[in-house]
Structure formats: structure tokens, C-alpha cells
């Protein structure tokens with residue numbers, strides 16, 4: 001069956017394979033991308049070795065696996081789940097219970113394999129819950145997944161021996177039973193373990209998009225009715241796809257358990273479920289790599305921005321809305337939209353208009369920041385009368401001037417941005433027309 | 441006598457209070473090309489939906505090669521060797537044209553829900569998908585999203601998906617609707633060649649196409665088949681002339 005001499009490799013697009021020649025250039029391109037990805041991952045902890053950075057990288061790695069698994073449902077299967085964290089959390093619990101047994105000397109399992117234990121546990125659960133919830137897609141599915149998440153969160157109080165009540169379950173990852181010459185005392189060792197699992201999972205999830213099941217998940221997403229008339233049971237396709245998504249979410253949960261040595265019922269609740277939804281959507285669901293971008297970008301924002309301001313959820317929300325309205329294909333979509341222009345070597349024709357839009361964009365953004373921070377300070381800080389400081393400038397939030405400045409920045413910036421956006425549009429039209437004319 | 445490829449036995453269908461199919465009896469013989477004609481709203485598409493399992497029958501029995509398939513799930517009926525197309529284009533819009541056809545090959549080639557095969561490496565399947573694209577003249581569009589195809593191309597893809605299933609009974613619901621004369625001629629040639637050695641059940645409004653293609657014709661009016669026979673027999677049937685073909689219809693030699 002397997003023969004790669006005549007048939008083609010493919011590009012990632014919407015988690016689907018697009019036929020293209022099985023050329024040396026295509027292979028080189030893919031090898032290059034993967035190699036670059038690996039090298040960057042290995043270099044990162046050498047360049048940024050602070051505690052903060054290491055903890056951030058670990059979270060990013062976990063989020064990448066989790067977000068990609070979510071996109072197996074949303075992007076590839078057309079299934080909008082509001083309860084995907086159930087499998088993340090349950091994978092975490094599965095792994096931490098195994099770890100506890102190892103700690104107690106009841107089991108001998110390599111620490112490295114704990115995420116697999118989490119994945120298998122989550123997959124079993126995923127098969128059962130997937131069978132129940134995927135009979136129909138769309139709204140019934142979304143509501144059922146939401147219900148299951150809430151149900152499990154509520155039942156966590158009833159099963160303290162499994163969920164550990166409010167404190168959760170803790171384990172000790174320093175077990176001496178390891179495959180690699182690591183003790184997992186240092187966070188860099190955990191980083192490497194996360195890295196290995198991340199690469200295995202990313203590669204596996206990528207290849208899965210190209211299997212018969214992966215292709216049929218796309219088909220069922222597009223048109224579940226027609227899928228029946230080519231011999232497939234949409235319910236089964238969805239159930240299997242759901243099970244696999246649960247498996248990888250469980251692996252992410254297992255990595256979480258190793259990273260934090262602690263899992264609580266909150267890990268499977270509504271909050272992480274919506275978090276991963278937003279990450280994935282912001283990254284972009286129509287391209288395989290979209291969720292990777294989303295996971296990296298949002299984890300970064302969550303950690304860095306939340307250090308700087310209490311209003312970070314608000315900024316996050318604003319960004320999510322802007323993305324949904326103007327860039328529904330997410331960051332990946334924004335990037336891939338430039339592909340034809342990039343190929344035609346015309347990027348220089350639109351970059352100036354971007355720069356011209358960047359300045360008023362930043363001004364407008366500064367206006368938003370000033371206003372949001374003032375309001376937050378007045379209504380939520382312990383002492384509203386204390387001076388507020390934004391980027392080194394201190395002032396009284398109740399004064400008139402800061403408000404005026406904020407509104408002025410927002411108004412002027414917004415107006416200029418609108419003009420600049422028109423120019424961007426114009427530049428795009430011109431370039432696309434040029435490309436079309438020359439047939440590049 | 442060989443068992444009929446398809447046999448409908450007093451099949452009825454109600455939507456709420458209105459009975460749309462009032463009692464269908466039909467036998468489609470092995471290997472014949474059988475056309476269904478009838479006025480708009482007669483229930484031709486509904487009959488297709490009942491046979492292929494999309495709708496449940498209200499009463500009656502449907503048999504495929506002698507096997508009872510009444511109210512079976514569509515995918516199971518498909519696996520027994522019955523493939524159908526739709527009157528309103530029904531494709532996978534966000535997948536490529538090539539992928540549309542290839543997906544239709546996966547089950548019949550035995551890949552089921554496999555996660556152990558990479559589709560791009562299934563040499564035979566890919567070759568066959570390309571061959572079908574060649575036949576439906578969409579090779580040049582292979583890597584385009586199906587959604588961007590023109591109407592006529594989508595109709596061709598609709599047929600491509602249907603024939604890819606490798607079924608021995610093929611049902612086409614107005615495959616040439618909305619096509620130009622030239623496109624229709626091509627489509628008819630295509631239908632002839634792909635149904636060679638198979639059983640074809642086709643709904644068609646274009647009488648030229650019907651008389652050209654069909655071995656036998658059944659006339660469906662108000663949810664009932666009022667006549668079945670060879671093109672000549674049907675043409676000369678007074679009931680048919682009255683109900684459907686119109687008074688001035690055709691001269692009959694009989």
C-alpha cells in the first residue's frame with residue numbers, strides 16, 4: 001500500500017492535505033520548518049533561562065498540545081466543544097494518580113510515560129462521552145459538552161478520593177524511576193520532557209489529518225449528510241475523532257500534572273475550556289499550525305500582561321472580539337493571506353501602508369489603555385485616591401486631564417487609523433491586480 | 441428470473457397530513473438503465489430519498505438485490521452497493537475537488553476509519569481518484585476548493601463522488617439540470633460510460649436525454665407510478681400522454 005514514489009506530499013491547509021508534487025523542494029521545505037521549530041525550542045532555554053521564562057515555556061508547550069487537540073474537534077471536525085478541558089483535567093488526574101501510586105511504591109512506571117497514562121485515561125472517557133455527545137453536531141453537541149463539564153466539576157465534590165476536594169491531588173515527580181538520565185528536579189528537565197511529548201503529539205496530530213479518519217472528519221464537518229452516502233457513519237467518525245482529541249488533551253493534562261505536581265478539579269472546569277477555545281480561535285482554526293501560534297501568543301500575553309495590569313482579561317476580551325470580527329481565520333489566516341503576495345515578491349508594496357497604519361493604531365491603543373486603566377483604578381483599586389502610573393507617568397485618576405488625553409488619543413488615533421486602513425486596502429487591491437495581470 | 445436490483449412494494453410516505461408518495465410499486469432490473477419522469481413535485485426526489493435511506497418510509501417495503509433495506513441507515517445501504525447523487529449539489533465545499541472524490545473511494549477500498557494509513561500514500565486510491573477527475577473533466581481543478589467551482593463543475597463533481605463509491609446501483613437525481621446543451625451531451629456520454637455493466641436509476645426532465653439513455657421508463661405522477669415500459673411503450677401510453685407528455689405529444693406507430 002505504501003509507496004511514495006508517485007504520489008504526493010502535501011501542504012497544510014485547514015487540516016487537509018492539498019495535493020502537490022512530491023518534489024525535493026517540498027520535502028526540503030517541510031524538513032526545514034520542523035528542524036527550525038526543533039532548533040528554536042532547544043535554543044530558547046539557553047537564551048532565556050529565568051525562572052519566569054522557563055515556567056512560561058513549559059506552559060506554552062502544554063498549551064500547544066492542548067490547543068491542537070481542541071482544533072481536532074473545532075477546525076477539523078466542525079465540533080465546537082465547551083468542555084474540552086474535561087479531558088485535560090481528567091488526563092491530569094489519571095497521571096497524578098499513577099504518580100501517587102509510584103510514590104507509594106505500588107507501581108513502577110517511568111515518569112516519562114505519565115502523560116501517556118493521562119492520554120489513555122482521557123481517551124477511554126472520551127470514547128464514552130464522545131459516543132453520547134456526537135450523535136448530532138452543532139448546538140446539541142456544544143450544549144452537551146458544556147453540561148458534561150459542569151457535571152464533572154460538580155461531582156468532584158462528591159468524589160473527594162479521586163478529585164482531592166478543593167486542594168486537589170498532589171504527587172512528587174522525583175521518583176528515581178526514569179527512562180532518561182533526569183530526576184526532574186530542575187525545571188529545564190521538565191522542559192525537555194514537555195518538548196519531547198509536544199513534538200510527538202504535534203507530529204501525530206498532523207499525520208492524523210491525512211489519514212482516512214482525518215479526511216472523513218473534514219468531510220463530515222463540511223457535509224455530514226453526504227458523508228453517509230459514501231459509506232460513512234458520521235456519528236462514528238465524530239466519536240473516533242473525539243476520542244483522539246481527548247487522548248491528546250489527556251497527554252497535555254499529564255504534562256500539566258508533571259509540571260505542577262498537582263491537579264485540581266478546576267483544571268477540568270469551564271474556565272480552561274473557554275481559555276483553550278479562545279487560544280485556538282485566535283491562532284486560527286483553518287490551518288493546522290494556527291492553534292500553535294495561538295497557544296504561544298496567548299500564553300505569553302496571559303503571563304506577561306497579567307503581571308503588568310489587572311485589566312488583562314479585558315484586553316484579552318477586546319482582542320478576541322477584534323479577531324472574530326476582522327480576522328476570523330486567526331493569526332494563521334492573517335499570515336497565510338499574504339502567501340500569494342509573498343510568492344510574487346511584492347511584500348514591499350504593502351509594508352509601507354502597514355507601517356503607516358501602525359502609528360495611529362498604537363496611538364488608538366494607547367488611548368484604550370489610558371481609559372481602561374483609569375476606570376479600573378477608580379473602581380477596583382484599594383485606594384482610588386492614590387496616584388495611578390502608566391508607563392512611568394504618574395497622575396491622579398480623578399483628574400480631568402488624563403481622561404481628556406485618553407479620549408483624544410483614542411479619537412485622533414482612531415480617525416487616522418481609519419484613513420490608514422483605507423490605504424492598506426488600496427495597496428492590497430493594487431498588488432493583487434498586478435499579480436493577476438502578470439499571472440505570477 | 442433474476443432478483444430485481446431494486447424492488448419497491450407499495451411504498452408510502454406522508455409528511456404530516458399530506459401523503460406525498462401514495463403507493464409506489466417498481467422493479468428495476470439488474471443492469472438496466474431505468475429513468476423516472478414526472479411533473480414537478482410528483483415526488484421523484486422523495487422516492488430517491490426513501491430508497492437511499494435519507495427518509496423513513498411511512499409504510500411499504502424496499503428491497504435491494506432481494507435484501508430488505510427498508511428504513512436502513514443511508515451508510516449501510518451505500519455499503520450494500522447503492523450510490524446516489526443529489527438534485528441540489530451536495531459536496532464537501534471546504535475540501536479540494538480531489539479530496540472530494542478520494543473520500544468517496546475510501547470506504548469501498550476498505551480503509552474505513554483507519555488511522556494507520558496516510559491518504560497521500562494510497563497509490564491505487566489516488567490513481568483512481570485522478571482517473572475519475574479525468575473522466576468528469578475536472579483534473580485541472582483538482583487542488584481547488586470544491587466551493588469555488590462553477591455550477592456546472594459542481595454538478596460534474598456531484599456525479600464524480602457518486603460513481604467513486606463503486607456501487608453497482610447508481611441513482612442520479614436530475615444530473616443535467618441547469619446544464620447547457622453541450623454540457624448535457626458530455627454528461628450523458630459520461631453517464632453512459634460510467635454505468636456500463638451497472639444498474640442505473642435516473643430522474644431526468646430532459647426528454648432527449650431520457651429517450652437516449654433509458655432501457656425502460658417509469659412515469660411518476662402524484663406519488664404513484666402510472667406506467668412503466670420501454671421508451672416506445674411509455675410514449676404511446678394514453679395515460680402518460682394525458683398526464684404528462686401533453687396532448688400534442690408524439691405520434692405513435694402502434
Ligand SMILES: Nc1ncnc2c1ncn2[C@@H]1O[C@H](COP(=O)(O)OP(=O)(O)OP(=O)(O)O)[C@@H](O)[C@H]1O
Nearest residue numbers: 455460478479480481482483484485486487527614
Ligand atoms: N421534507 C418534506 N416535508 C414536507 N414536504 C415535502 C418534503 N420533501 C418534499 N416535500 C413535498 O413533496 C412533494 C414532492 O417533492 P419532490 O422533491 O419529491 O418532487 P420532485 O418530483 O423531485 O420534483 P422536482 O421535479 O421539482 O424535483 C413536493 O410537493 C414537496 O413540497
Ligand SMILES: [Mg+2]
Nearest residue numbers: 484485486527
Ligand atoms: Mg426532484
